[in-house]
Amino acid sequence: MKALYVKTYGCQMNVYDSARMADLLAPLGYAPADAAEGADMVILNTCHIREKAAEKVYSELGKLKKLKEAKAKDGGRMMIAVAGCVAQAEGEEIVRRQSAVDLVVGPQSYHRLPEMIARIARSGGQALETDFPVEDKFDALPVQTGVEGPAAFLTVQEGCDKFCTFCVVPYTRGGEFSRPAAQVLDEARRLVELGAREITLLGQNVNAYAHDDWTLARLLHALARIDGLARLRYTTSHPRDMTDDLIAAHRDLPQLMPYLHLPVQSGSDAILEAMNRQHSADDYRRIVERVREARPDLALSSDFIVGFPGESDKDFDDTMTLVREVGYAQAFSFKYSKRPGTPASAARKQIPEEVKSARLAALQALLSEQQAAFGKSCEGRTLCVLFEKPGRREGQAVGRSPYLQPVHVEGAAALIGQVRDVTVVEAQPNSLKGVLSQ
Ligand code: 5AD
Ligand code: SF4
Numbered sequence: 001m002k003a004l005y006v007k008t009y010g011c012q013m014n015v016y017d018s019a020r021m022a023d024l025l026a027p028l029g030y031a032p033a034d035a036a037e038g039a040d041m042v043i044l045n046t047c048h049i050r051e052k053a054a055e056k057v058y059s060e061l062g063k064l065k066k067l068k069e070a071k072a073k074d075g076g077r078m079m080i081a082v083a084g085c086v087a088q089a090e091g092e093e094i095v096r097r098q099s100a101v102d103l104v105v106g107p108q109s110y111h112r113l114p115e116m117i118a119r120i121a122r123s124g125g126q127a128l129e130t131d132f133p134v135e136d137k138f139d140a141l142p143v144q145t146g147v148e149g150p151a152a153f154l155t156v157q158e159g160c161d162k163f164c165t166f167c168v169v170p171y172t173r174g175g176e177f178s179r180p181a182a183q184v185l186d187e188a189r190r191l192v193e194l195g196a197r198e199i200t201l202l203g204q205n206v207n208a209y210a211h212d213d214w215t216l217a218r219l220l221h222a223l224a225r226i227d228g229l230a231r232l233r234y235t236t237s238h239p240r241d242m243t244d245d246l247i248a249a250h251r252d253l254p255q256l257m258p259y260l261h262l263p264v265q266s267g268s269d270a271i272l273e274a275m276n277r278q279h280s281a282d283d284y285r286r287i288v289e290r291v292r293e294a295r296p297d298l299a300l301s302s303d304f305i306v307g308f309p310g311e312s313d314k315d316f317d318d319t320m321t322l323v324r325e326v327g328y329a330q331a332f333s334f335k336y337s338k339r340p341g342t343p344a345s346a347a348r349k350q351i352p353e354e355v356k357s358a359r360l361a362a363l364q365a366l367l368s369e370q371q372a373a374f375g376k377s378c379e380g381r382t383l384c385v386l387f388e389k390p391g392r393r394e395g396q397a398v399g400r401s402p403y404l405q406p407v408h409v410e411g412a413a414a415l416i417g418q419v420r421d422v423t424v425v426e427a428q429p430n431s432l433k434g435v436l437s438q
Contacts, residue, residue, distance in 0.1 A: 002040035004030035009056065010047025012235065013107075013202050014084055016153040018045045021083065021110055023142050028114055036067055041079045041117075046086035048168050050337035057086050058097060065100035079103065079117065083110055085172035089340070091130045106130035108158075108174055111140035132174045138183060144190060149388045150417045151400065152196035156184050156219065157203030162238060164265075165276050165343040166305060166336060169204050176205060181214040181222065188223055197417060198231035198257075198386050198400075199223065206234045207241040217245035224255045230419045231386060231402075235261045236303075239279050242287045251294035257402045258295050259329070262287070263303035267322030268315035271308050275344070281322055288326055299329035299374065299403045306363055307336040307356030309347035316359050323366055329374040329403050331367045335360050368429075375405065375427030382437050383407070385422040387415045406431040 004025055008018045021043060022032055036042050042064055047053040061080070068078040081103040082094050088106035095101050103116055109129040116127040138155075159174040160167070188199055201219070203209060209216040216234065223232055232255045239262060249256055262284075266272055269280050292298055304319060323331075335356040338345040378401070385399035385407045397412035399422070408431060409422055415436075422434035 001031045002029050003033035003038065004041045004043070005033045005036045005039040006043045006045060007036070007060070008045045009053060010045075010049060010085065012153055012200065013155055013158070013204070014045050014047060016155050016202055017084070017107060017110065018043070019144075019148065019153075020141050021045070021113060023144055024111065024113055025117075026145070027142070028117065036064060038067075038071060038076075039078060040076070041081065042067075043081045043083050046082060046084035048085035048089045048172050048339070050334060051339070052337070054086050054089075057082065057094075061094075061098040061101065065098065068100050079120065081105060081113070083107070085168065088130050088172040089168060092128060095126050095128070102126055104128045104130065106132075107172065108132045108137055111137045138179055144187070144194060147191055147194045147196050150195060150197040150386055151200070151388055152191045152198070153200050153202050154184065154187055154191065155179070155202045156216075157201075157206050157209045160204045162205065162240075162278070163276060165274065166308065166339065168339045168342060171341060173204055176208055178203075178209045178211040178214075180211050181219055184219060185222055185226075188229065189226055192226055192228045195417060197229065197419060198233070199229060201232070201234040203234075204236065205238050205241065207237040207243070207246055215243065215245055217243065217249045220246075220249050220253055220256060224253045230255065232256045233259065237262050239264065239277075239284050239287050242291065247287075247290050247294050250291055250298060258298040259301065259403045260291060260298060261301040261303075262291075264322065265303060265305050266308065266311070266315065267319035268311070269318075271311055271315050271318075274310055274347075275305075275308060281318065284322070285325065297402075300326060301330040301404075302326075302328055302332075304331065304333040304363060304367075305336050306333065306359040307351040309336070309344050309351065310349040311336075311351055311359075316362075320363065320366060323363070323370070327374075328367060328370050330371055333360060333363050333367060372427070372429060374403070375429070375432065378403075378405070378424045378432060379427050380424065382421050382423050383432075383434070384419050385409070385434065386419045387412055387417065389416060401432060407434050408432070409434050409436060412436060 006018045046057045071078045079102045083105045087104045157178045159176045160169045161176045264284050267281050383401045387397045387399040391398045395413050421437040423437045424432045424434045426433040
Protein backbone atom coordinates (compact mmCIF):
# COMPACT_ATOMS: atom_id res chain seq x y z
CA MET A 1 0.00 0.00 0.00
CA LYS A 2 1.09 3.58 -0.69
CA ALA A 3 0.27 6.44 1.67
CA LEU A 4 -1.87 9.31 0.40
CA TYR A 5 -2.17 12.55 2.36
CA VAL A 6 -4.77 15.07 1.21
CA LYS A 7 -4.93 18.54 2.78
CA THR A 8 -8.11 20.47 2.05
CA TYR A 9 -8.55 24.24 2.07
CA GLY A 10 -11.62 26.36 1.39
CA CYS A 11 -15.20 25.35 0.92
CA GLN A 12 -17.21 22.19 1.45
CA MET A 13 -17.03 21.42 -2.23
CA ASN A 14 -13.31 21.03 -1.81
CA VAL A 15 -14.00 18.58 1.03
CA TYR A 16 -16.21 16.61 -1.35
CA ASP A 17 -13.60 16.76 -4.14
CA SER A 18 -10.86 15.59 -1.77
CA ALA A 19 -12.89 12.53 -0.85
CA ARG A 20 -13.51 11.81 -4.53
CA MET A 21 -9.78 12.09 -5.30
CA ALA A 22 -9.11 9.54 -2.56
CA ASP A 23 -11.77 7.23 -4.09
CA LEU A 24 -10.08 7.66 -7.45
CA LEU A 25 -6.63 6.74 -6.17
CA ALA A 26 -7.70 3.80 -3.99
CA PRO A 27 -7.62 1.31 -6.91
CA LEU A 28 -4.02 2.40 -7.57
CA GLY A 29 -3.07 1.23 -4.10
CA TYR A 30 -3.19 4.55 -2.25
CA ALA A 31 -4.59 4.45 1.28
CA PRO A 32 -5.38 7.63 3.27
CA ALA A 33 -2.74 8.78 5.76
CA ASP A 34 -3.15 11.53 8.36
CA ALA A 35 0.21 13.26 7.91
CA ALA A 36 2.41 14.36 5.06
CA GLU A 37 5.58 12.91 6.65
CA GLY A 38 6.67 9.91 4.64
CA ALA A 39 3.60 9.94 2.38
CA ASP A 40 4.02 8.66 -1.20
CA MET A 41 1.55 11.18 -2.54
CA VAL A 42 0.51 14.54 -1.08
CA ILE A 43 -2.39 16.50 -2.57
CA LEU A 44 -3.06 20.09 -1.55
CA ASN A 45 -6.65 20.81 -2.53
CA THR A 46 -6.51 24.57 -2.60
CA CYS A 47 -8.74 27.65 -2.42
CA HIS A 48 -8.29 30.90 -4.33
CA ILE A 49 -11.20 32.89 -2.93
CA ARG A 50 -9.07 35.37 -0.96
CA GLU A 51 -5.41 36.26 -1.12
CA LYS A 52 -4.70 34.75 2.31
CA ALA A 53 -6.16 31.41 1.30
CA ALA A 54 -4.05 31.30 -1.87
CA GLU A 55 -0.82 32.27 -0.09
CA LYS A 56 -1.07 29.46 2.44
CA VAL A 57 -0.43 27.05 -0.41
CA TYR A 58 3.05 28.34 -1.16
CA SER A 59 4.16 28.24 2.46
CA GLU A 60 2.81 24.69 2.75
CA LEU A 61 4.66 23.72 -0.44
CA GLY A 62 7.90 25.03 1.08
CA LYS A 63 7.45 22.62 4.01
CA LEU A 64 6.54 19.75 1.71
CA LYS A 65 9.69 20.28 -0.34
CA LYS A 66 11.77 19.46 2.77
CA LEU A 67 9.72 16.31 3.45
CA LYS A 68 10.14 15.30 -0.16
CA GLU A 69 13.93 15.74 0.07
CA ALA A 70 14.04 13.75 3.32
CA LYS A 71 12.11 10.94 1.68
CA ALA A 72 14.40 11.00 -1.38
CA LYS A 73 17.43 10.64 0.92
CA ASP A 74 15.92 7.42 2.22
CA GLY A 75 15.52 6.25 -1.36
CA GLY A 76 11.78 6.93 -1.50
CA ARG A 77 9.67 9.21 -3.64
CA MET A 78 7.01 11.68 -2.58
CA MET A 79 4.78 12.98 -5.32
CA ILE A 80 3.34 16.44 -4.68
CA ALA A 81 0.12 17.54 -6.35
CA VAL A 82 -1.63 20.89 -6.24
CA ALA A 83 -5.34 20.57 -6.95
CA GLY A 84 -8.33 22.89 -6.60
CA CYS A 85 -8.84 26.54 -7.37
CA VAL A 86 -5.25 27.82 -6.98
CA ALA A 87 -4.21 25.10 -9.44
CA GLN A 88 -6.86 26.33 -11.86
CA ALA A 89 -6.03 30.01 -11.43
CA GLU A 90 -2.24 29.84 -11.36
CA GLY A 91 -1.44 26.71 -13.39
CA GLU A 92 2.16 26.73 -14.56
CA GLU A 93 3.09 29.59 -12.23
CA ILE A 94 2.95 27.01 -9.41
CA VAL A 95 5.64 24.74 -10.88
CA ARG A 96 7.66 27.81 -11.71
CA ARG A 97 7.53 29.03 -8.11
CA GLN A 98 7.97 25.62 -6.52
CA SER A 99 9.90 23.01 -8.47
CA ALA A 100 9.05 20.26 -5.96
CA VAL A 101 5.53 20.13 -7.39
CA ASP A 102 4.99 17.17 -9.72
CA LEU A 103 1.43 17.73 -10.72
CA VAL A 104 -1.11 20.53 -11.04
CA VAL A 105 -4.76 19.63 -11.59
CA GLY A 106 -7.83 21.88 -11.70
CA PRO A 107 -11.22 21.19 -10.10
CA GLN A 108 -12.82 20.13 -13.39
CA SER A 109 -10.07 17.73 -14.46
CA TYR A 110 -9.10 15.77 -11.35
CA HIS A 111 -10.70 12.61 -12.74
CA ARG A 112 -7.58 12.50 -14.93
CA LEU A 113 -5.28 12.08 -11.90
CA PRO A 114 -4.60 8.35 -12.43
CA GLU A 115 -3.36 8.85 -15.99
CA MET A 116 -1.33 11.90 -14.93
CA ILE A 117 0.35 9.88 -12.19
CA ALA A 118 1.05 7.05 -14.62
CA ARG A 119 2.56 9.49 -17.11
CA ILE A 120 4.94 10.93 -14.49
CA ALA A 121 5.88 7.47 -13.22
CA ARG A 122 6.67 6.41 -16.79
CA SER A 123 8.54 9.38 -18.10
CA GLY A 124 9.22 11.68 -15.14
CA GLY A 125 8.75 15.44 -15.41
CA GLN A 126 5.68 17.34 -14.36
CA ALA A 127 2.04 17.13 -15.41
CA LEU A 128 -0.47 19.94 -15.72
CA GLU A 129 -4.20 19.69 -16.47
CA THR A 130 -6.32 22.76 -16.04
CA ASP A 131 -8.83 22.63 -18.89
CA PHE A 132 -12.52 22.44 -18.51
CA PRO A 133 -12.77 19.10 -20.34
CA VAL A 134 -15.79 18.25 -22.45
CA GLU A 135 -16.22 14.88 -20.77
CA ASP A 136 -18.12 14.88 -17.52
CA LYS A 137 -15.86 14.51 -14.50
CA PHE A 138 -18.74 12.92 -12.60
CA ASP A 139 -19.15 10.17 -15.22
CA ALA A 140 -15.48 9.33 -14.88
CA LEU A 141 -15.38 9.14 -11.07
CA PRO A 142 -15.70 5.74 -9.37
CA VAL A 143 -18.64 5.11 -7.02
CA GLN A 144 -18.06 5.89 -3.38
CA THR A 145 -17.02 2.95 -1.26
CA GLY A 146 -17.42 4.61 2.11
CA VAL A 147 -18.62 7.70 3.93
CA GLU A 148 -16.67 9.58 6.59
CA GLY A 149 -19.64 9.84 8.92
CA PRO A 150 -23.42 10.07 8.94
CA ALA A 151 -23.40 13.61 7.50
CA ALA A 152 -22.34 13.48 3.85
CA PHE A 153 -21.81 16.04 1.09
CA LEU A 154 -23.01 15.61 -2.46
CA THR A 155 -22.13 18.03 -5.27
CA VAL A 156 -25.15 18.65 -7.49
CA GLN A 157 -24.12 21.89 -9.18
CA GLU A 158 -20.83 23.56 -9.94
CA GLY A 159 -19.60 26.85 -11.27
CA CYS A 160 -21.11 30.24 -11.64
CA ASP A 161 -22.42 32.52 -14.40
CA LYS A 162 -23.24 35.46 -12.15
CA PHE A 163 -19.91 37.27 -12.17
CA CYS A 164 -20.02 39.17 -8.92
CA THR A 165 -17.26 41.70 -9.46
CA PHE A 166 -15.18 40.52 -6.46
CA CYS A 167 -15.24 36.80 -7.15
CA VAL A 168 -12.87 34.30 -8.79
CA VAL A 169 -15.30 31.38 -8.85
CA PRO A 170 -16.53 31.84 -12.45
CA TYR A 171 -12.87 31.62 -13.51
CA THR A 172 -11.74 28.76 -11.27
CA ARG A 173 -14.82 26.54 -11.35
CA GLY A 174 -16.13 27.54 -14.78
CA GLY A 175 -19.72 28.13 -15.90
CA GLU A 176 -22.84 26.83 -14.17
CA PHE A 177 -23.31 23.11 -14.59
CA SER A 178 -25.93 20.86 -12.99
CA ARG A 179 -25.65 17.09 -12.70
CA PRO A 180 -28.52 14.97 -14.02
CA ALA A 181 -31.10 14.27 -11.30
CA ALA A 182 -30.89 10.49 -11.83
CA GLN A 183 -27.13 10.59 -11.17
CA VAL A 184 -27.64 12.65 -8.01
CA LEU A 185 -30.39 10.35 -6.72
CA ASP A 186 -28.24 7.25 -7.36
CA GLU A 187 -25.35 8.79 -5.48
CA ALA A 188 -27.64 9.79 -2.61
CA ARG A 189 -29.05 6.25 -2.32
CA ARG A 190 -25.53 4.86 -2.27
CA LEU A 191 -24.46 7.31 0.44
CA VAL A 192 -27.43 6.25 2.55
CA GLU A 193 -26.59 2.56 2.04
CA LEU A 194 -23.07 3.37 3.23
CA GLY A 195 -24.43 4.98 6.40
CA ALA A 196 -25.24 8.61 5.61
CA ARG A 197 -28.29 9.94 7.47
CA GLU A 198 -27.95 13.52 6.32
CA ILE A 199 -26.95 14.88 2.94
CA THR A 200 -25.88 18.43 2.19
CA LEU A 201 -26.33 19.24 -1.49
CA LEU A 202 -23.42 21.37 -2.66
CA GLY A 203 -23.06 23.93 -5.39
CA GLN A 204 -21.43 27.33 -5.76
CA ASN A 205 -24.95 28.40 -6.77
CA VAL A 206 -26.82 25.38 -5.56
CA ASN A 207 -30.26 26.95 -5.84
CA ALA A 208 -29.61 27.68 -9.53
CA TYR A 209 -29.66 23.89 -10.00
CA ALA A 210 -31.42 23.13 -13.29
CA HIS A 211 -31.28 19.96 -15.33
CA ASP A 212 -33.98 19.15 -17.88
CA ASP A 213 -37.11 20.10 -15.98
CA TRP A 214 -35.60 19.46 -12.57
CA THR A 215 -35.13 22.29 -10.09
CA LEU A 216 -33.49 22.16 -6.68
CA ALA A 217 -36.94 22.02 -5.06
CA ARG A 218 -37.95 19.00 -7.15
CA LEU A 219 -34.65 17.33 -6.34
CA LEU A 220 -35.19 17.91 -2.60
CA HIS A 221 -38.69 16.37 -2.84
CA ALA A 222 -37.28 13.29 -4.59
CA LEU A 223 -34.45 12.96 -2.06
CA ALA A 224 -36.90 13.27 0.84
CA ARG A 225 -38.49 10.01 -0.37
CA ILE A 226 -35.28 8.01 0.15
CA ASP A 227 -35.75 5.66 3.11
CA GLY A 228 -33.25 6.21 5.86
CA LEU A 229 -32.29 9.71 4.77
CA ALA A 230 -33.35 11.75 7.77
CA ARG A 231 -32.05 15.22 6.99
CA LEU A 232 -31.37 17.41 3.99
CA ARG A 233 -29.49 20.67 3.57
CA TYR A 234 -28.20 22.69 0.65
CA THR A 235 -25.50 25.32 0.29
CA THR A 236 -24.56 27.93 -1.04
CA SER A 237 -27.51 29.87 -2.35
CA HIS A 238 -27.82 33.13 -4.24
CA PRO A 239 -30.75 35.39 -3.26
CA ARG A 240 -31.74 35.75 -6.93
CA ASP A 241 -32.44 32.02 -7.17
CA MET A 242 -34.69 31.70 -4.08
CA THR A 243 -37.64 30.59 -6.19
CA ASP A 244 -41.21 30.07 -4.97
CA ASP A 245 -40.95 26.27 -5.20
CA LEU A 246 -37.77 26.27 -3.12
CA ILE A 247 -39.32 28.49 -0.46
CA ALA A 248 -42.35 26.16 -0.42
CA ALA A 249 -40.02 23.16 0.07
CA HIS A 250 -39.00 24.72 3.40
CA ARG A 251 -42.66 24.57 4.43
CA ASP A 252 -43.43 21.12 2.97
CA LEU A 253 -40.38 18.97 3.69
CA PRO A 254 -39.74 18.09 7.33
CA GLN A 255 -36.41 16.56 6.28
CA LEU A 256 -35.17 19.91 5.04
CA MET A 257 -33.39 21.45 8.02
CA PRO A 258 -34.64 24.89 9.09
CA TYR A 259 -31.36 26.59 8.37
CA LEU A 260 -30.43 28.64 5.35
CA HIS A 261 -27.06 30.03 4.34
CA LEU A 262 -28.02 32.98 2.17
CA PRO A 263 -25.08 35.32 1.53
CA VAL A 264 -25.98 38.98 1.12
CA GLN A 265 -22.42 40.43 1.13
CA SER A 266 -23.55 44.01 1.87
CA GLY A 267 -26.58 45.94 3.09
CA SER A 268 -25.94 48.93 0.82
CA ASP A 269 -27.73 49.18 -2.51
CA ALA A 270 -24.85 51.12 -4.06
CA ILE A 271 -22.36 48.43 -3.05
CA LEU A 272 -24.67 45.60 -4.09
CA GLU A 273 -24.92 47.29 -7.47
CA ALA A 274 -21.13 47.69 -7.72
CA MET A 275 -20.79 44.03 -6.77
CA ASN A 276 -23.20 43.09 -9.58
CA ARG A 277 -25.35 41.14 -7.14
CA GLN A 278 -28.48 42.01 -9.10
CA HIS A 279 -30.73 42.52 -6.10
CA SER A 280 -31.28 45.28 -3.57
CA ALA A 281 -31.09 45.12 0.21
CA ASP A 282 -34.89 45.28 0.33
CA ASP A 283 -35.19 42.39 -2.14
CA TYR A 284 -33.10 40.38 0.32
CA ARG A 285 -35.27 41.46 3.28
CA ARG A 286 -38.39 40.32 1.42
CA ILE A 287 -36.86 36.92 0.60
CA VAL A 288 -35.93 36.42 4.24
CA GLU A 289 -39.44 37.33 5.29
CA ARG A 290 -40.95 34.84 2.86
CA VAL A 291 -38.67 31.95 3.87
CA ARG A 292 -39.48 32.69 7.51
CA GLU A 293 -43.18 32.67 6.75
CA ALA A 294 -42.75 29.26 5.12
CA ARG A 295 -40.72 27.92 8.03
CA PRO A 296 -41.05 30.04 11.17
CA ASP A 297 -38.25 28.26 13.07
CA LEU A 298 -35.76 28.86 10.23
CA ALA A 299 -32.37 30.30 11.23
CA LEU A 300 -30.20 32.27 8.86
CA SER A 301 -26.55 32.48 8.06
CA SER A 302 -24.74 34.72 5.59
CA ASP A 303 -21.45 35.92 4.14
CA PHE A 304 -20.37 39.56 4.29
CA ILE A 305 -17.58 41.49 2.65
CA VAL A 306 -16.42 44.76 4.25
CA GLY A 307 -14.23 47.33 2.55
CA PHE A 308 -15.39 46.63 -0.99
CA PRO A 309 -14.01 49.39 -3.29
CA GLY A 310 -15.97 52.62 -2.79
CA GLU A 311 -17.66 51.50 0.47
CA SER A 312 -18.43 54.63 2.51
CA ASP A 313 -19.17 54.83 6.24
CA LYS A 314 -22.84 55.13 5.28
CA ASP A 315 -22.66 51.99 3.10
CA PHE A 316 -21.12 50.10 5.98
CA ASP A 317 -23.81 51.40 8.34
CA ASP A 318 -26.40 50.00 5.94
CA THR A 319 -24.77 46.59 6.35
CA MET A 320 -24.89 46.88 10.15
CA THR A 321 -28.56 47.93 9.94
CA LEU A 322 -29.42 44.95 7.74
CA VAL A 323 -27.68 42.58 10.16
CA ARG A 324 -29.59 44.09 13.11
CA GLU A 325 -32.88 43.73 11.25
CA VAL A 326 -32.43 40.21 9.93
CA GLY A 327 -30.70 38.64 12.94
CA TYR A 328 -28.29 35.83 12.11
CA ALA A 329 -27.66 32.55 13.92
CA GLN A 330 -24.21 32.42 12.40
CA ALA A 331 -22.24 34.23 9.69
CA PHE A 332 -18.92 34.57 7.93
CA SER A 333 -17.38 37.98 7.29
CA PHE A 334 -14.30 38.97 5.37
CA LYS A 335 -12.25 42.00 4.40
CA TYR A 336 -12.45 42.60 0.68
CA SER A 337 -9.45 40.98 -0.98
CA LYS A 338 -8.31 41.95 -4.48
CA ARG A 339 -8.39 38.94 -6.76
CA PRO A 340 -6.43 38.95 -10.01
CA GLY A 341 -8.59 39.28 -13.11
CA THR A 342 -11.80 40.34 -11.32
CA PRO A 343 -13.36 43.72 -12.20
CA ALA A 344 -13.37 45.08 -8.62
CA SER A 345 -9.62 44.55 -8.28
CA ALA A 346 -9.09 47.30 -10.86
CA ALA A 347 -11.44 49.79 -9.14
CA ARG A 348 -9.81 53.05 -8.14
CA LYS A 349 -11.43 53.58 -4.77
CA GLN A 350 -9.79 50.77 -2.82
CA ILE A 351 -10.38 51.02 0.94
CA PRO A 352 -7.39 51.41 3.29
CA GLU A 353 -6.49 48.34 5.34
CA GLU A 354 -7.12 50.08 8.71
CA VAL A 355 -10.64 51.03 7.65
CA LYS A 356 -11.34 47.46 6.55
CA SER A 357 -10.03 46.14 9.87
CA ALA A 358 -12.15 48.53 11.94
CA ARG A 359 -15.30 47.69 9.97
CA LEU A 360 -14.64 43.96 10.18
CA ALA A 361 -14.16 44.19 13.96
CA ALA A 362 -17.44 46.09 14.38
CA LEU A 363 -19.37 43.69 12.17
CA GLN A 364 -17.89 40.60 13.80
CA ALA A 365 -18.71 41.94 17.27
CA LEU A 366 -22.35 42.33 16.23
CA LEU A 367 -22.47 38.91 14.55
CA SER A 368 -20.91 37.16 17.58
CA GLU A 369 -23.43 38.85 19.82
CA GLN A 370 -26.23 37.55 17.59
CA GLN A 371 -24.73 34.07 17.51
CA ALA A 372 -24.48 34.01 21.30
CA ALA A 373 -28.06 35.26 21.64
CA PHE A 374 -29.24 32.57 19.24
CA GLY A 375 -27.39 29.91 21.26
CA LYS A 376 -29.01 31.23 24.48
CA SER A 377 -32.43 31.10 22.83
CA CYS A 378 -31.88 27.36 22.31
CA GLU A 379 -31.49 26.71 26.06
CA GLY A 380 -34.43 24.66 27.27
CA ARG A 381 -35.50 23.79 23.74
CA THR A 382 -35.65 20.25 22.41
CA LEU A 383 -33.74 19.91 19.15
CA CYS A 384 -33.22 16.93 16.89
CA VAL A 385 -29.54 16.05 16.84
CA LEU A 386 -27.69 13.80 14.42
CA PHE A 387 -24.83 12.22 16.37
CA GLU A 388 -21.72 12.30 14.23
CA LYS A 389 -18.71 11.29 16.31
CA PRO A 390 -17.37 10.50 19.78
CA GLY A 391 -16.67 13.50 22.01
CA ARG A 392 -13.49 14.15 23.93
CA ARG A 393 -14.83 12.61 27.12
CA GLU A 394 -15.59 8.91 27.59
CA GLY A 395 -19.15 8.07 26.60
CA GLN A 396 -19.74 11.53 25.14
CA ALA A 397 -21.00 12.04 21.58
CA VAL A 398 -21.05 15.15 19.42
CA GLY A 399 -23.82 15.82 16.97
CA ARG A 400 -25.30 18.72 15.09
CA SER A 401 -28.48 20.59 15.79
CA PRO A 402 -30.78 21.53 12.89
CA TYR A 403 -28.90 24.85 12.96
CA LEU A 404 -25.48 23.19 12.54
CA GLN A 405 -24.42 23.95 16.12
CA PRO A 406 -22.23 21.20 17.58
CA VAL A 407 -24.11 19.56 20.47
CA HIS A 408 -22.25 17.63 23.20
CA VAL A 409 -24.20 14.93 25.01
CA GLU A 410 -22.92 12.58 27.76
CA GLY A 411 -23.75 8.89 27.58
CA ALA A 412 -24.65 9.04 23.89
CA ALA A 413 -21.62 7.28 22.40
CA ALA A 414 -23.74 4.36 21.26
CA LEU A 415 -26.01 6.69 19.29
CA ILE A 416 -23.54 7.76 16.61
CA GLY A 417 -25.31 7.72 13.26
CA GLN A 418 -28.72 8.26 14.87
CA VAL A 419 -31.03 11.25 15.12
CA ARG A 420 -32.36 11.84 18.65
CA ASP A 421 -34.22 14.55 20.49
CA VAL A 422 -31.93 16.44 22.82
CA THR A 423 -32.86 19.06 25.39
CA VAL A 424 -30.37 21.89 25.41
CA VAL A 425 -29.14 22.64 28.92
CA GLU A 426 -26.44 25.20 28.22
CA ALA A 427 -25.23 27.31 25.32
CA GLN A 428 -21.49 27.83 25.02
CA PRO A 429 -19.90 30.32 22.59
CA ASN A 430 -19.58 27.83 19.72
CA SER A 431 -21.55 24.81 20.82
CA LEU A 432 -24.40 23.50 22.95
CA LYS A 433 -24.56 21.06 25.83
CA GLY A 434 -27.59 18.84 25.97
CA VAL A 435 -29.20 15.76 27.52
CA LEU A 436 -31.16 13.08 25.73
CA SER A 437 -34.87 13.79 25.96
CA GLN A 438 -36.99 11.07 27.47
N1 5AD B 1 -12.73 39.20 -0.97
C1 5AD B 1 -13.30 38.90 0.21
N2 5AD B 1 -14.23 37.97 0.35
C2 5AD B 1 -14.63 37.29 -0.74
N3 5AD B 1 -15.54 36.32 -0.91
C3 5AD B 1 -15.54 35.98 -2.21
N4 5AD B 1 -14.64 36.71 -2.91
C4 5AD B 1 -14.07 37.55 -2.01
C5 5AD B 1 -13.08 38.56 -2.11
N5 5AD B 1 -12.52 38.89 -3.27
C6 5AD B 1 -16.39 35.83 0.16
C7 5AD B 1 -17.86 36.08 -0.16
C8 5AD B 1 -18.34 34.70 -0.51
C9 5AD B 1 -17.49 33.84 0.38
C10 5AD B 1 -17.42 32.41 -0.01
O1 5AD B 1 -16.21 34.44 0.29
O2 5AD B 1 -18.48 36.56 1.01
O3 5AD B 1 -19.73 34.54 -0.27
FE1 SF4 C 1 -12.38 28.46 -2.64
FE2 SF4 C 1 -14.39 29.10 -4.21
FE3 SF4 C 1 -12.69 27.30 -5.04
FE4 SF4 C 1 -14.36 26.69 -3.03
S1 SF4 C 1 -14.91 27.15 -5.16
S2 SF4 C 1 -12.22 26.28 -3.10
S3 SF4 C 1 -14.47 28.70 -1.99
S4 SF4 C 1 -12.28 29.46 -4.65
